[in-house]
Amino acid sequence: MTQNTEHGPYFGEFGGQFVAETLMPAIKELEDAYRDITPNVSFRKKYHKYLTHLVGRPTPLYHAARLTDDLGGAQVYLKREDLCHLGAHKVNNTIGQVLLAKMMGKTRIIAETGAGQHGVATAAACAALGLECVVYMGAVDITRQKLNVYRMKLFGSEVVPVESGSRTLKDAINEALRDYAATSSTTHYVIGSVVGPHPYPTIVRDFQSVIGTETREQVIAETGRLPTHIVACVGGGSNAIGMFSAFIDDPVELIGVEAGGKGITSGMHGASITAGEPGVLHGQRSYFLQDSDGQILEAHSISAGLDYPGVGPEHAHLHAIGRVQYVSVTDDEALAGFKKLSRLEGIIPALESAHAIAYLEEIVPSLSSDDIIVVCLSGRGDKDVSMIVELEEGT
Secondary structure (H helix, E strand, C coil): CEECCCCCCEECCEECCCCCHHHHHHHHHHHHHHHHHCCCHHHHHHHHHHHHHHHCCCCCEEECHHHHHHHCCCEEEEEEHHHCHHHECHHHHHHHHHHHHHHCCCCEEEEEECCCHHHHHHHHHHHHHCCEEEEEEEHHHHHHCHHHHHHHHHCCCEEEEECCCCCCHHHHHHHHHHHHHHHCCCEEEECCCCCCCCCHHHHHHHHHHHHHHHHHHHHHHHHCCCCCEEEEECCCCHHHHHHHCCCCCCCCEEEEEEEEECCHHHCCCECHHHHCEEEEECCEEEEECECCCCCECCCCCCCHHHCCCECCHHHHHHHHCCCEEEEEEEHHHHHHHHHHHHHHHCCCECHHHHHHHHHHHHHHHHCCCCCEEEEEECEECHHHHHHHHHHHHCC
């Protein structure tokens, strides 16, 4: 699916390495290390040991029988990434990248985070592997995700508030890139989604592909066949690409659910594919929310992890070729999905994942009971409960 051009591997017309020349040596070093180190038996053994004994893989595939009955239609299964250590899929990637950095001889790790889950997962990986960790986080997100901030500090990481711009994920990424450019001789930047300059989108996809690989094996073992539909939320898009990767060549309908915020027409959303245009940001060509002059717009979502004005370049390509359908779900719909899954299945989803749950209202009733939908439940919602309580109480 990738092709080489003068800017580096692309997904169709999307991707590339649009970074300052001062950063190119670090990017090239990472590209070479990923190619040379990760296929080695020693790396694979260590990585899979951590996936099994720290992350808790494989995660189960769960038939949501009560949700299925309530919706009426297709059988709904949940890939339980919320049961990963720390409560989200993010740790699949951070363990891989931090282990790679250590084998490269790096002593310091930096990361950005929005919802806090990637920051927590990076901090935990650094604690497990004994590396220094600094996490950049928008000041708005720090307020929204106090529990995750405390968890990062508990793991021994420094959390740096970012006060510039919208003070959310986009701005945290900007600060992390500045740090990386200045300190790359000793530092590795762990990007948390399938975004950024090559080779990051490929690295993160490959480490997250365990989600789709397990799901494919599990659903066939459980039902005797492939699912008819796969649904996953999409911000930058790591959980979705991890899930979709195992089904790209199969006759399975793939659906990515973006953050519709307060509605597409309101302009307050994070639906980069649904309402964005191709452009360049953070080292990549992809779809971004931008004005008529090409200036990047602020994103909005009730879920901090989807509050990013762009999407990974592989998603942009899958949209361009029509392989994946991208839709959007509003804040109110996601909140309703959050409550419905909690009430019917005893599972509190992350607000990010609740977008995928909410979309089931749109599609499941129109399908037959012979159809099978698998939802990537990318994270658990403990981190969101206090924010929702404050929202509903008006505090």
